[in-house]
Amino acid sequence: MAQVKIYGRRDVWAGRQREVSDLLQACLVSAWGLPEDKRFHRFLLLDAEDFVCPLRGENYLVIEVVCFTGRTDDAKRALIREIYEKSGYDPEDVEIVIIEMPKVNWGVRGVPAEELALGYKVEV
Numbered sequence: 755m756a757q758v759k760i761y762g763r764r765d766v767w768a769g770r771q772r773e774v775s776d777l778l779q780a781c782l783v784s785a786w787g788l789p790e791d792k793r794f795h796r797f798l799l800l801d802a803e804d805f806v807c808p809l810r811g812e813n814y815l816v817i818e819v820v821c822f823t824g825r826t827d828d829a830k831r832a833l834i835r836e837i838y839e840k841s842g843y844d845p846e847d848v849e850i851v852i853i854e855m856p857k858v859n860w861g862v863r864g865v866p867a868e869e870l871a872l873g874y875k876v877e878v
Contacts, residue, residue: 755860756782757794761816764799771797777841778817785833786825813847823854 758778760767767774775795782788807814817837834850841848 755792755862756786756788756819756821757796758782759796759798759818759820761798761800761805761818762814763802763805763812765802766812767797767799767815771795774815778837781833781836781840782819785836786829811844811847813844815843815848817848817850818853819850820853820855822857822860825854 760771760774760778774797775793778795779788779790779793783790802812805814819833830852833852837850838845838848
């Protein structure tokens with residue numbers, strides 16, 4: 755399970771949600787083996803005055819991947835590298851944060867996530 759939050763400026767990223775979502779999903783499928791249909795992406799596009807980051811340009815994008823614990827450090831590095839390599843965006847404009855949570859901290863489809871039968875491996 756992975757949920758992705760994407761933060762950026764509305765005047766730069768509005769209308770490009772599909773582009774970014776397709777990129778991130780392809781990277782998650784490739785690096786972590788997530789099923790193609792497990793896409794949970796939320797865009798939080800802000801007005802310039804609400805996205806304060808004085809040392810970054812207007813294309814600055816923050817990508818947060820919230821996921822179950824269990825992936826190796828190598829798997830996390832692989833995802834980060836793949837996003838940078840496949841995006842074509844200036845690496846200075848993109849920050850990626852992976853936030854891990856134990857399955858017991860998630861409620862999914864009416865049960866604690868540790869009781870779910872997933873169709874893919876989390877231990878990558």
